[in-house]
Amino acid sequence: MTTRFDVAVIGAGVFGAWTAWHLGRRGKRVLLVDAYGPANARASSAGESRIIRMGYGADELYTRWSQKSLVQWKEFFAATRQNLFHETGVLWLAGKEDTRLREAADTLRRYGVPFEEFTRAELDKRYPQIELDGIRRGLLEPKSGVLMARRAVAAVVDEAVRGGVEYRVAQIAEPRGAGELNAVIASSGVADRGGGVCLCLRCVVGKGLS
Ligand SMILES: Cc1cc2nc3c(=O)[nH]c(=O)nc-3n(C[C@H](O)[C@H](O)[C@H](O)COP(=O)(O)OP(=O)(O)OC[C@H]3O[C@@H](n4cnc5c(N)ncnc54)[C@H](O)[C@@H]3O)c2cc1C
Secondary structure (H helix, E strand, C coil), X not given: CEECCCEEEECCCHHHHHHHHHHHHCCCCEEEEECCCCCCCCCCCCCCEEEECCCECECHHHHHHHHHHHHHHHHHHHHCCCCCEECCCEEEEECCCCHHHHXXXXXXXXXXXXXXXXXXXXXXXXXXXXXXXXCCEEEEECCCEEXXXXXXXXXXXXXXXXXXXXXXXXXXXXXXXCCCCCCCECCCCECCHHHCEECCCCCCCCCCCC
């Protein structure tokens, strides 16, 4: 049986999972492929938890992305009735060299991210349980926290599939050449784009890869 797709997403880590989810939502026919499974133990997205925070020093692009990302995670968890984000707050600590902390504070202020700043004396009072050797200043993002990484990525893939995305386990060979891809090669076998997508287990190709 030949099935045609608009896009093939290779890799079901956090980026691939959300890419497939969004494309599916936009009405694209999407094939999502991973060699070992969503947020598998070899992937960067593996593991129980990841910090989601807004402070990236002066790198405000990441602050903006993180703001958007947390909104989407929260909407996603509310819609799917699971609580995989924990608003623990994220505390930054700086010693003598506190440039990054100051830059982060500037960026957070500019983008309306709530935060509190602490002197060493204030930190001592507020966090007596932490050994603050060498620490001079602190910054708390009270609305940031911890994402349960592996389960969250798996949930996005599940929802993407529920929304019509096709998910397959296969290892895709590194593409050769430049420009538009005519084919991707799976564990074994080759297929070209003319035929759409071959869905036998060991041979997957996306038509119109982007
Ligand atoms: C130890 C550690 C701690 C981190 N802590 C944080 C943190 O606290 N906060 C934060 O925001 N970020 C953190 N990061 C970064 C964050 O985890 C990564 O940026 C993110 O997980 C990257 O996701 P990804 O989808 O790009 O890659 P991955 O999760 O690695 O996904 C890539 C997927 O592609 C698949 N794949 C690769 N090649 C092929 C192929 N040829 N065919 C088929 N499938 C293939 C893999 O199996 C894998 O599942 C951390 C990273 C690490 C490693």
